[in-house]
Amino acid sequence: MKPASVNMLCQNCRETYWTLIRQLGHVQLPALRSIMLKQARIGNPAHTPNKGNAPLPINTRAQDLISESEAWLAEQAGKIRAAYAAYDWRKAWYAIISNKHTILTMSTAADDYAALEHIARRNEQALTPDEAMVVIGTCPKCGHQATSTPQAETWTCPDCKWQGGVQAIKAERDNKLWQLEYTGKPVEVARYLAKMDIHCTSGQIRQWLTRGKLHATPTKHKGEYVFNLGEITAMLDCHN
Numbered sequence: 001m002k003p004a005s006v007n008m009l010c011q012n013c014r015e016t017y018w019t020l021i022r023q024l025g026h027v028q029l030p031a032l033r034s035i036m037l038k039q040a041r042i043g044n045p046a047h048t049p050n051k052g053n054a055p056l057p058i059n060t061r062a063q064d065l066i067s068e069s070e071a072w073l074a075e076q077a078g079k080i081r082a083a084y085a086a087y088d089w090r091k092a093w094y095a096i097i098s099n100k101h102t103i104l105t106m107s108t109a110a111d112d113y114a115a116l117e118h119i120a121r122r123n124e125q126a127l128t129p130d131e132a133m134v135v136i137g138t139c140p141k142c143g144h145q146a147t148s149t150p151q152a153e154t155w156t157c158p159d160c161k162w163q164g165g166v167q168a169i170k171a172e173r174d175n176k177l178w179q180l181e182y183t184g185k186p187v188e189v190a191r192y193l194a195k196m197d198i199h200c201t202s203g204q205i206r207q208w209l210t211r212g213k214l215h216a217t218p219t220k221h222k223g224e225y226v227f228n229l230g231e232i233t234a235m236l237d238c239h240n
């Protein structure tokens, strides 16, 4: 039996790797390109200063992300057959898709997978509007704020590259919510919690206040309270 090479992927990684490859050509690249086309049609080239509006993060990044994604596809296609490296991205992607076994068992597979993971994560982030990003907590190693898309299962710190499960980071954050206070109206605290992917309505919060379930202290401003965030999340846990 051959010894397992360091660059061999386990079955689990192979499946994830294949999903990322499919998504790249099927979803991410077409979406990034359509955003680029729309920008071109609107006639808002990157060098023109935006009039009044804050530029979307996609404006500055889409072209870079497309180039990086296409370069990855060209490189992999070129490993199947040297001539494929010159293919346009769609043909390169098809060549990869129709050579599944070759790609997954390639001697460079682990490195290629790591490179693609990085590319796919950046693409996903660029394709997710900022409002849809949630604060899941902080990096346990360096304390950097951890934001991700609501569906993400793992998180990599952009600062120190620490990697871990989203659920664990959230659990750690939720433990600390008891030490956190938020001053504002029910609608404001609901909005604040939504940014942390904790969902309750201002109506629920008002109801808990009326029933004396929350020990929120009213401030001198009408309708405003000092809330304990742990108390609110505890209410949600037993009512969902």
Ligand SMILES: [Zn+2]
Binding pocket: 009, 010, 011, 012, 013, 014
């Ligand atoms: Zn693995």
Ligand SMILES: [Zn+2]
Binding pocket: 139, 140, 141, 142, 143, 144, 157, 158, 159, 160, 161, 162
């Ligand atoms: Zn970190």
